[in-house]
Amino acid sequence: MSSLEWSVVVILALVLVAWYLSYNAARLDRLHARAEGTLAALDAQLVRRAEATLELANSGAVDAASALILASAASESLAASEFADADAAAQRFGPDRGSVESDLTEALDRVLTPEVVADIRDNGDAFDDVALERVRATGQRVQLARRFHNDAVVDVRAVRRKRAVRLFRLAGHAAMPQTVDFDDALPTGVRG
Amino acid sequence: MRIGIVCPYSFDIPGGVQFHVRDLAEVLIQRGHEISVLAPADDDTPLPPYVVSAGRAIPVRYNGSVARLNFGPMTNARVNGWLDRGRFDLIHIHEPITPSVGSLALWAAECPIVATFHTSNLRSRAMQVSYPFFRPSLEKILGRIAVSEDARRTVTTHFGGEPVVIPNGVFVERFASAEIRPEWQGTPERPTIAFLGRMGEPRKGMPVLAAALPEILRAVPGLRVLVAGPGDPADVTAGMEAQAARACEFLGPVSDADKASLLRSVDLYIAPNTGGESFGIILIEAMAAGVAVLASDIPAFVRVLDGGRAGATFANEDAADLARQVVALVQDPQARAAIAAAGRARADVFDWDVVVDQILLVYETVVEGAEASRSVTGPPRGVRRLRRSSRSMP
Numbered sequence: 001m002s003s004l005e006w007s008v009v010v011i012l013a014l015v016l017v018a019w020y021l022s023y024n025a026a027r028l029d030r031l032h033a034r035a036e037g038t039l040a041a042l043d044a045q046l047v048r049r050a051e052a053t054l055e056l057a058n059s060g061a062v063d064a065a066s067a068l069i070l071a072s073a074a075s076e077s078l079a080a081s082e083f084a085d086a087d088a089a090a091q092r093f094g095p096d097r098g099s100v101e102s103d104l105t106e107a108l109d110r111v112l113t114p115e116v117v118a119d120i121r122d123n124g125d126a127f128d129d130v131a132l133e134r135v136r137a138t139g140q141r142v143q144l145a146r147r148f149h150n151d152a153v154v155d156v157r158a159v160r161r162k163r164a165v166r167l168f169r170l171a172g173h174a175a176m177p178q179t180v181d182f183d184d185a186l187p188t189g190v191r192g
Numbered sequence: 193m194r195i196g197i198v199c200p201y202s203f204d205i206p207g208g209v210q211f212h213v214r215d216l217a218e219v220l221i222q223r224g225h226e227i228s229v230l231a232p233a234d235d236d237t238p239l240p241p242y243v244v245s246a247g248r249a250i251p252v253r254y255n256g257s258v259a260r261l262n263f264g265p266m267t268n269a270r271v272n273g274w275l276d277r278g279r280f281d282l283i284h285i286h287e288p289i290t291p292s293v294g295s296l297a298l299w300a301a302e303c304p305i306v307a308t309f310h311t312s313n314l315r316s317r318a319m320q321v322s323y324p325f326f327r328p329s330l331e332k333i334l335g336r337i338a339v340s341e342d343a344r345r346t347v348t349t350h351f352g353g354e355p356v357v358i359p360n361g362v363f364v365e366r367f368a369s370a371e372i373r374p375e376w377q378g379t380p381e382r383p384t385i386a387f388l389g390r391m392g393e394p395r396k397g398m399p400v401l402a403a404a405l406p407e408i409l410r411a412v413p414g415l416r417v418l419v420a421g422p423g424d425p426a427d428v429t430a431g432m433e434a435q436a437a438r439a440c441e442f443l444g445p446v447s448d449a450d451k452a453s454l455l456r457s458v459d460l461y462i463a464p465n466t467g468g469e470s471f472g473i474i475l476i477e478a479m480a481a482g483v484a485v486l487a488s489d490i491p492a493f494v495r496v497l498d499g500g501r502a503g504a505t506f507a508n509e510d511a512a513d514l515a516r517q518v519v520a521l522v523q524d525p526q527a528r529a530a531i532a533a534a535g536r537a538r539a540d541v542f543d544w545d546v547v548v549d550q551i552l553l554v555y556e557t558v559v560e561g562a563e564a565s566r567s568v569t570g571p572p573r574g575v576r577r578l579r580r581s582s583r584s585m586p
Contacts, residue, residue, distance in 0.1 A: 034334065144356060
């Protein structure tokens with residue numbers, strides 16, 4: 001081949017490599033945005049769950065001791081969320097936050113036994129029913145939001161493992177997203 | 193919400209995914225959402241008002257069976273036009289890895305995407321070949337749903353992540369209040385059992401039932417077997433003893449209303465399917481109609497029957513066990529009534545009213561996550577332009 005032909009081949013190869021890299025950079029960018037969005041949504045759902053729990057605690061639907069347990073676990077969760085907001089977005093979900101949310105899940109599970117739930121549904125007023133339903137619905141949303149976030153994280157991490165992505169540092173300074181793990185089971189009393 | 197639903201299979205022929213999409217669209221419209229369904233269909237196929245045709249489907253061999261799919265530049269243009277005109281808050285794609293309108297919509301859509309995976313028998317060789325190609329577009333799915341435990345496992349194995357399991361829905365009330373037909377009702381001397389499905393397809397289990405029939409008739413000589421579904425009766429009765437052949441009554445393909453009436457009228461519904469079922473919606477329809485169910489113990493059926501609490505099971509492909517159980521149940525009306533009652537309660541879990549709530553919850557969670565990622569600082573304009581061009585690449 002002549003040198004002209006060679007240079008055409010080299011230029012084509014360079015264009016191809018450049019396209020591949022920028023394509024993956026854009027893909028990563030989209031994936032990071034998705035993971036951040038799902039994390040923000042999870043955070044919002046957790047706040048709603050804590051607020052719904054506080055509401056139930058204050059509604060008089062459960063006894064005073066149960067109300068105190070719920071209120072304390074819920075306010076821990078709300079405090080953890082506020083603290084996280086001040087922090088960098090990537091640090092939003094440390095292991096401490098996970099254990100606080102697991103604690104709230106546990107408190108709800110201990111208080112909302114099938115007997116207590118049946119009692120609220122039979123004897124409580126309309127407001128109690130609404131408060132209980134909100135706790136159940138927000139709990140379900142937390143489950144979905146956590147799952148969708150972890151799906152997003154799995155996708156980002158798969159792309160970031162690629163050799164080209166690591167070699168050319170296509171992820172830039174973006175922190176490696178982490179899956180979020182905590183107990184988000186619904187209280188036994190309200191499970192379908 | 194403005195929701196676009198994409199169905200990869202042609203509306204010209206009936207099928208599980210098509211029915212699911214149609215029912216979902218109708219329930220969502222009832223709940224006050226704006227729905228548009230995009231699906232392949234012939235020009236002269238009558239379509240419900242909410243369905244937009246993506247053009248004629250072509251029969252293609254894919255993933256081990258012939259499916260009527262839709263692809264090519266014309267289809268691609270129709271998909272893009274539908275997305276542009278729809279201005280959807282969210283699109284819900286069914287079977288996104290089927291090479292049809294679903295994968296085209298997945299490439300082109302810029303709005304939040306939810307996807308439902310129906311199949312559990314993906315051929316892994318096909319997946320390995322197409323995976324690198326499908327992968328980047330699958331990353332755009334914000335919420336993944338699997339219709340069954342088996343489908344969930346397939347998705348987790350091939351793509352990672354944890355889809356939410358939301359079962360197929362059934363209009364329980366339509367079956368529970370179906371008209372009882374005296375000609376299909378059993379009497380103590382002449383009890384009736386029903387089989388539904390393609391009798392020529394061995395995995396639907398007609399051969400197992402045929403093999404069990406002589407034994408059953410020895411104990412219950414008056415038994416009538418009502419067989420509904422497409423196929424040639426001669427294939428079934430060929431080689432059968434005369435008495436067994438006489439016990440079978442072939443109804444041919446039945447309408448939805450007749451199917452419900454049949455299930456509600458007979459004494460026992462038999463599902464002898466030998467495998468390849470991911471879900472078993474017909475079992476739920478039978479439970480909703482209030483008939484006792486006797487099904488093979490394949491994993492999908494056992495799950496639908498709540499581990500055997502909502503229906504009886506027999507050892508898969510074991511004609512002797514099937515015969516034993518049929519005889520026992522036909523001769524014991526009380527046991528049958530107990531099974532039917534448990535099944536009726538179980539069916540409520542799959543009622544569309546319950547199922548659509550779960551689906552809407554997914555929609556809302558996904559839209560919220562999408563709004564949050566949009567508010568995260570967007571990429572520089574060059575990247576955005578690049579992204580657009582890379583998206584229209586294949």
